[in-house]
Amino acid sequence: MNKTQIFEFFSRLAEANPAPRTELEYGNDYQLLIAVVLSAQATDVGVNKATRALFREVETPAQMVALGEEGLKRHIKTIGLYNAKAKNVIALSEILVRDFDGEVPRERDVLTTLPGVGRKTANVVMNTAFGEETFAVDTHIFRVGNRTGLAPGKTPLAVEQKLEKRVPGPFRRDAHHWLILHGRYVCKARKPECWRCIVADLCRYKPKTPSPASAG
DSSP states (O other): OOOOHHHHHHHHHHHHHHOOOOOOOSSSSHHHHHHHHHHTTTOOHHHHHHHHHHHHHSSHHHHHHHHHHHHHHHHHTTTTTHOOOOOOHHHHHHHHHHSSOOOOOOOOHHHHSTTOOOOHHHHHHHHHOOOOOOOOOOOOHHHOOOHHSSSSOHHHHHHHHHHHHSGGGGGGTHEEEEHHHHHHTSSSSOOOGGOOOGGGGGGOOSSSOOOOOHHH
């Protein structure tokens, strides 16, 4: 895609959804961080089901430490890799209490030193909690970036770096939300729903999927 096409691509997504946001449920920056850590290799729907009761009980790192690893496991046992995630959540909560007065740090380099927090998680927190212009490349964004030609790359970092260069100013803060939602609901992994895609004419994906009605 060229610059004009990319601007048009995001203009359409923005018009269709002017105020995109994460589908994870949370009440404060700390709960957001925990929800994103728990969402690795899990769905937002599954994480939300597990955290609703948890977040009524736990709003701060200190409260999480008090709950303890076994108490946390009881809340999140329906989520994949819950044993490792519980260990990481308790460890990062202890660090936040000890070193950051219970506050979530804003800097990527600091966030990624916390147990269970990788670059993608840090980018989500920086963007959603603090309004930073970051691009958190999950499987949806990786697929959309490559399939459409918006930001092709062989690794999530390569796609992130392409987005960093290519996404125009007005759309930078919300770009990753639009792309995640587009990948989750329209540009799906197995069968993209090209017949109802508002950016299909800008996309380089050639075998456009016909609508079920026309196929029938």
